[in-house]
Amino acid sequence: MVKSIFEHRSIKKYKETPVSDELLKKIIEAAIRGSNTGNMQLYSVIVTKNTEIKKQLWEAHFKQNMVVQAPVLLTFVADINRFHKWCQINNAGKAYDNFLWFYNASIDAVIAAQNACIEAEDNNLGICYLGTTTYMAQKIIDILELPKGVVPVTTIVLGYPDENPPLTDRLPYNAVVFDEKYKEFSDTEIENLFYEKDNSEFTKSLINENQTENLAQIFTQKRYKLSDNIYFSKEFLKVIEKQGFMKND
């Protein structure tokens, strides 16, 4: 059993203790061992330790404290730039500036990121994924000076934990795992599968705090609203196109 997988919690408070260069290298080497499409390695990793750059990234990532507090950020990017340059030198043309390869490269970047997380946690570090990476892709491109052919996919915050949160709840196993065919749930089944989530003490205090009727409304009305989702969808699609990943005909 890989202990660090089953004990994973996202860490949002970090100690100032730096991560040694040796350990950081091992973590990134773990990332690089991950499966990737055709062994083309269509991803790169940008390491941020510099205080000034961290501050810029903190602005981009919705000013979440952990971004400046943690000693290291790793930004995983989909990257066809290096591979295309190699193709060009070898008189092989360009073939990967389309959506399929943006998606392939994104998958490979995430596999690499998750390897890094598991190796980091195995070494008593804490991690947190930043979903804001895609929301604010253009700003991150500017800060990290990402050229055409490169799009940020996800960021992990890395450092020694200064908190010890409990494991996060999950839906029952049979809500997300299906044998042989997908299964549509009835309304009653959905209510049962979400029952614990809907009725925990924590949820009750959240509903009270947010002044909504229930937990689902906290998601759609407060945390991740439709108008924001549409705005960031458009922005991200623009970035993917601008960075040269949308030559689909």
Place this chain on the structure above:
Amino acid sequence: MVKSIFEHRSIKKYKETPVSDELLKKIIEAAIRGSNTGNMQLYSVIVTKNTEIKKQLWEAHFKQNMVVQAPVLLTFVADINRFHKWCQINNAGKAYDNFLWFYNASIDAVIAAQNACIEAEDNNLGICYLGTTTYMAQKIIDILELPKGVVPVTTIVLGYPDENPPLTDRLPYNAVVFDEKYKEFSDTEIENLFYEKDNSEFTKSLINENQTENLAQIFTQKRYKLSDNIYFSKEFLKVIEKQGFMKND
């Protein structure tokens, strides 16, 4: 050090030995422990063991032998269907049928898949990712009966290895890892970074076999050709739209 990360090789030949239900459950539980956006669990896992369904998936996955040979396939899907149903019951509207959330859900599905891989390998199983999942998304949707709001992201093949391949080569560390800012390489630097890959005995035999001038041309002219990439980009974008993830305005 997480041994199974550093010893990972993709396995393409499998023994008939079945994977016990208990072990399979532990592997999928590892998947479910992974980080995911807002703890919304916008992914599902479809388990395939049935010989007839495996045969159908084998057709979809370009008739790769391992798909019928291995005892288990796990298809990881981006899934807003379950969450939207819960929102509907709770009078909370729909907010996630857009590209941003297709991408978020895809990331979460891959994090789950990679956790499953690492836990599987820690238990002496072999794994292989099937990139063909996105190429043939519509066919897989039909076979696994995926409803609107659900798109297949990736598939892993799972079983006891019947081969023992060496570790795959990787580009030098400093080809993919950058300090603070992205770095554009000169042509000479690219040639140096790819030197070992370009000149290995294995590459020489591949070039001979494929009748190309070099390795880069094997990628662009034989393995992953531009015309195929464009075709599958269009097809996949159609599927994303058809499955209801492109309401971006």
